[in-house]
Amino acid sequence: MAGNPVTLQDIADLLGLSRATVSRALKDHPDISDITKESVKKVAESLNYRPNLVASSLRHKKSKVIGLIVPQISYYFFPSVIHGIEKVVHKFGYNLLILQSNEEYEREKENLELLISNNVEGILASVARTTTNFNHFSRVIDYGVPIVFFDRVVKNLDADVVLLDDISGAYNSVKTLLEAGRRKIAICTGNLNLLISQNRLKGYKTALQEFGLPLHHEYIVSCEWPEEAEHETTELLNMTNPPDAIFAISDLTMSGVMKAIHRKGLKIPDDISVIGFCEDSFRTIYNPPLTAINPMGFEIGQKACEVLFERIGKNQFVRLDPRVIYLDGPLMEGGSV
Amino acid sequence: MAGNPVTLQDIADLLGLSRATVSRALKDHPDISDITKESVKKVAESLNYRPNLVASSLRHKKSKVIGLIVPQISYYFFPSVIHGIEKVVHKFGYNLLILQSNEEYEREKENLELLISNNVEGILASVARTTTNFNHFSRVIDYGVPIVFFDRVVKNLDADVVLLDDISGAYNSVKTLLEAGRRKIAICTGNLNLLISQNRLKGYKTALQEFGLPLHHEYIVSCEWPEEAEHETTELLNMTNPPDAIFAISDLTMSGVMKAIHRKGLKIPDDISVIGFCEDSFRTIYNPPLTAINPMGFEIGQKACEVLFERIGKNQFVRLDPRVIYLDGPLMEGGSV
DNA sequence: TTTTCAACTGCAATCGGTTTCGCAATCGGT
DNA sequence: ACCGATTGCGAAACCGATTGCAGTTGAAAA
Incomplete structure (x- = not known):
């Protein structure tokens, strides 16, 4: 949120055009002439215009954001998972909102609310160890936001699950x-x-x-x-x-x-x-x-995210059966045995 | 983004009220009678209503989100920093959007654009090691979004800086x-x-x-x-x-x-x-x-975030001089010397 | 009975970007 | 010169929550 919120309207005013035209020009809509496009883009550039994704997200009902809830980022496993997720999320042109439950059930619940309120299109989650009641997750699923659990999974919910065998x-x-x-x-x-x-x-x-x-x-x-x-x-x-x-x-x-x-x-x-x-x-x-x-953090993150995007891609009313996906963790020889 | 987007309107329709009344009822506005408030809240609960923060954010021009850009989450330092940041962010009722530059200049630039587009109210950043040109940061600052650098800092920009001595x-x-x-x-x-x-x-x-x-x-x-x-x-x-x-x-x-x-x-x-x-x-x-x-990750994160909130709290036109804050890293005795 | 005021509630605009619909101008063809 | 087609653009609605303002109701006061 800036002090210099350059909007489409500002550009439109400057050029004597309408917001609509400016919007279309910026995304190369075929209805707009090349001359107009060019001038619009030039002005947008000079004004340092940045589209407001919040507005766009409101209109589209698509936030292009995936939510991630992990118990904590510390240690080695979850950072690896995050790398895997990020790779896929980026590939799809989405962003990742990372929240930590700090292993607390209450915090996990709050985090879920928050993700919903932020219109995330899907959620990846690894549950806190203090969580024994899973209603907060089923509520989200009922709400229509797909969840994929990984590593610390919950079964018997209508959600896919990715984990090691x-x-x-x-x-x-x-x-x-x-x-x-x-x-x-x-x-x-x-x-x-x-x-x-x-x-x-x-x-x-x-x-x-x-x-x-x-x-x-x-x-x-x-x-x-x-x-x-x-x-x-x-x-x-x-x-x-x-x-x-x-x-x-x-x-x-x-x-x-x-x-x-x-x-x-x-x-x-x-x-x-x-x-x-x-x-x-x-x-x-x-x-x-x-x-x-090898707990396969990177691969688990990747796979979980891919599975999530499959859900997001589908019409939500097409009820897919929840999938359980196992990855094999290979034994890495060291010298400790 | 859900398939079951319960809105204020839905609640209003059900009760024969207007959106406005429902909105006010939910936030205990004094103009609304207790009876109305109660019934609104009951319906909201039963419908599993979740306010759309995206809409709210658009209206308020406040996203309640802080952006964080780190080179990578791996290893020990940045997770500690994130913990420190999270603590403060949560205290202020904000959320944290974490992005990784993967040590790439281009990605860092993209990430900044993204944060701006998401209307973050402030940014915490630790720069990628491939970054030698800092125009993308100054553009953000000019745009009016405060930045606080930590650990891997940039000096001579109009931004606060928190780092170890x-x-x-x-x-x-x-x-x-x-x-x-x-x-x-x-x-x-x-x-x-x-x-x-x-x-x-x-x-x-x-x-x-x-x-x-x-x-x-x-x-x-x-x-x-x-x-x-x-x-x-x-x-x-x-x-x-x-x-x-x-x-x-x-x-x-x-x-x-x-x-x-x-x-x-x-x-x-x-x-x-x-x-x-x-x-x-x-x-x-x-x-x-x-x-x-001790590189003081937790403390650096905390401090950087506090400094950022000071900036956010202030009117942006009150030009504060950029501050440079040093923390002392104590020597922890081990047995390796 | 009329005035006054408080208590409630609704209307409509707003945030910024997107999109449907439609209009006007221009173009090519006859 | 006339007609249909195409090009280029704008008006207005929309997404959902919020809020200034105004309107309604009922009760108390004059």
Whole structure:
């Protein structure tokens, strides 16, 4: 919002034309003569004219904006996702309105309202871990704005979903540890509210089961923040029968796990093995680089956004069945197993 | 933009009132009777009414949106900044439109246009390293939209600027290395287009000079990405007379430096000392945690945003002199020196 | 009974860009 | 010179929320 809001009217007045003509001239409408177009463009340029997208959006009922709600931008995963989304959004000539829920249910609700009020044409969302009630999402869907969930998804809503095959990713991780001869494997999972945490835990259990190993409940810890992960890991390491391997389900938990291990002075992978879901840029920070499942942030963002644009492209009354799209997260060899 | 765009008119029709009355009722205008207010609110609720902020914004000529342009969201610094900004933006009841330039001048230009077209009331920006011409910024300022630069700032424009005291931060870093007995200190700086790189280099030079040490130009390397930093560092380490300390000016360069050191199998701080500008969450990933200047991302974001709101609050014709605000980045002791 | 005033509510314009419809001028052809 | 077609442009409505102004109603005061 400027102090110098040059409008179509200003240009029109200067040239003795109508707003309509100026508008058309600027977008090369065939009805307008080349001479007029040229003079209009010249004046627009000299006046430093910028079209008011807000007005345009009001008229079109199209804002050309996609909304994104993430728990937080920190760490490696979500920035990667954002890159992927941005690429697609830009390709379609849209813009991205990014909001953070800070893991708070209330904030998430507010954010949704805000996106609706801003006439976004679609929403990409990864839910906060404190969210247990999903009415705010269904309201938006009923309102007619398509949502695609990614990573931290909600099922059983009329929305598409893009995520990693978490169960098999976790299964493969733990299997890798087992095949390396580890038998006392702990898991540092996240808030079990989240489907993603549940699924990664499920993969862990499946792998152990397959190897005929019992479940040690004291090896299963759940944490929300790196500090908590560090604390829990320290407890694990101080047990009389400590684990010889730790599976961390995210970069967030992993960073806490690693701190605890460092603090304890353990050597990786000699004293203890470590594996998890980590973006490349994160896992290669460590020495040796971690062996980890690539959580495919970039690809998830891209895919989620493409799916969203498919919805937006369609007539909303064509009821598509919600799709569930799984990506495979490849295991990246490091030296931590 | 929805398929179910409930408008004031819909509510008005249902109740046999006018749009005007409904609008006033919803915002508790004193002219409206309590009975009317109540019934309006009830209907609005049941219809799942959401005010169209786009329309409102057009009418008010206030979008309640702040624009943010950053080179990229990756790594640790900018996410911290965004957190700081968000906090303030939310406090003022505004929203944040985040755009990434991806370090490209052209994209940065586009992003600015976009923000203007979206009627943002102010802009926070950290410039791309490929930007050498700043006309796009001055055009925006002339247009009447206030800009506050942070971190990667532009001086001599009519805009406020919030940044670290880079020279003294760098000076202190290098001094720390010197006081630890290191004499062969290399610097891994960024693109020297950027004032921030120049200043951090200047601090480095000053410290050396103060200790009566000559400048070894082969110890000064400049790089844009972690990969480049890794490569350059490897070269440094392979010299016949390699440095015994490295000063990395950002988390981005630091991550490359560290990889090279790890690959070379050197021990920190025994074989080589390392220092830099790193957010806490980043520097404590390493073992030992890095000794580093805190780049104060959160605080910079907060401050920049507060300064911006001061500008927005003022009548734009009250010409304030541009302010330059320095924050001090404290040295965080780790174990890398 | 008339005046006065407060309490409510509606009309219509506004924000800036877009678009439908239609009009006037010009052109080509006969 | 006449007719239909084409070109170039403007008037006005529209998107949805807001607001200055004016109008209506009812009750209290004169």
